[in-house]
Amino acid sequence: MESKKIPVGSEYKFIFSFNQQQVNDFAELTGDHNPIHTDPEYAAQSRFGKCIIHGHLGSSVFTRFLGMNEPGGPGSIYLKQETEYLRPMFVDKEYEVVFRVMNIREGKHIAEIATEVYDPETKKITIRGTGTLKNTELY
Numbered sequence: 001m002e003s004k005k006i007p008v009g010s011e012y013k014f015i016f017s018f019n020q021q022q023v024n025d026f027a028e029l030t031g032d033h034n035p036i037h038t039d040p041e042y043a044a045q046s047r048f049g050k051c052i053i054h055g056h057l058g059s060s061v062f063t064r065f066l067g068m069n070e071p072g073g074p075g076s077i078y079l080k081q082e083t084e085y086l087r088p089m090f091v092d093k094e095y096e097v098v099f100r101v102m103n104i105r106e107g108k109h110i111a112e113i114a115t116e117v118y119d120p121e122t123k124k125i126t127i128r129g130t131g132t133l134k135n136t137e138l139y
Contacts, residue, residue: 006071006111006138010101014069015120016061017094018053026057052088059083059127061097062115066133071101071113076135079110083129087119096120102130109136 027033035042036052043051062081066072089095100114110132117127133139 004138006101006104008101008104010071012065012069012071012099014061014065014097015094016064016097017092018057018089020051020091023051023053023057023091026054030054030056048088048090051091053091055083055085055127058085058089058095058117059115059129061095061117062129062131065097066099066113066115066131071099071111071138072133072135073138075137076133078131079134080132081115081129082131083115083127085127087124087126089117089119089126094120095126099131104139106139108134109139110134111139 023037027038032054036046037054038051040051063078066076066078096118098116098118101111102114103112113131113133115129115131116125119126
């Protein structure tokens with residue numbers, strides 16, 4: 001049986017959010033206990049007015065979805081991720097991640113995938129980048 005190949009231009013979207021416990025757990029795992037993420041009283045005095053999600057926690061949705069779903073999935077190996085953090089993200093707020101297959105090096109089974117997180121309310125990008133994946137079944 002021939003494997004399914006994902007074409008250039010394919011787009012995938014997912015809705016996600018993080019709660020405060022997940023932010024606190026991330027702080028424990030990484031050791032990043034910056035109060036802007038974990039202390040509501042401190043964060044209330046900041047320019048954001050409330051706690052913000054760690055940037056790397058926000059971008060962790062890339063590996064979360066690419067490791068388990070198309071355009072990656074089981075068997076994918078993450079080779080590289082370039083990421084820009086453009087706007088803060090907040091606890092208990094829904095965001096949308098969008099993946100677009102930009103380029104495939106078929107002989108190498110490598111895909112370059114645009115990785116973006118949007119705020120559905122403002123339509124603004126909060127995180128953007130490019131991920132590079134290897135998957136012999138899909139590319």
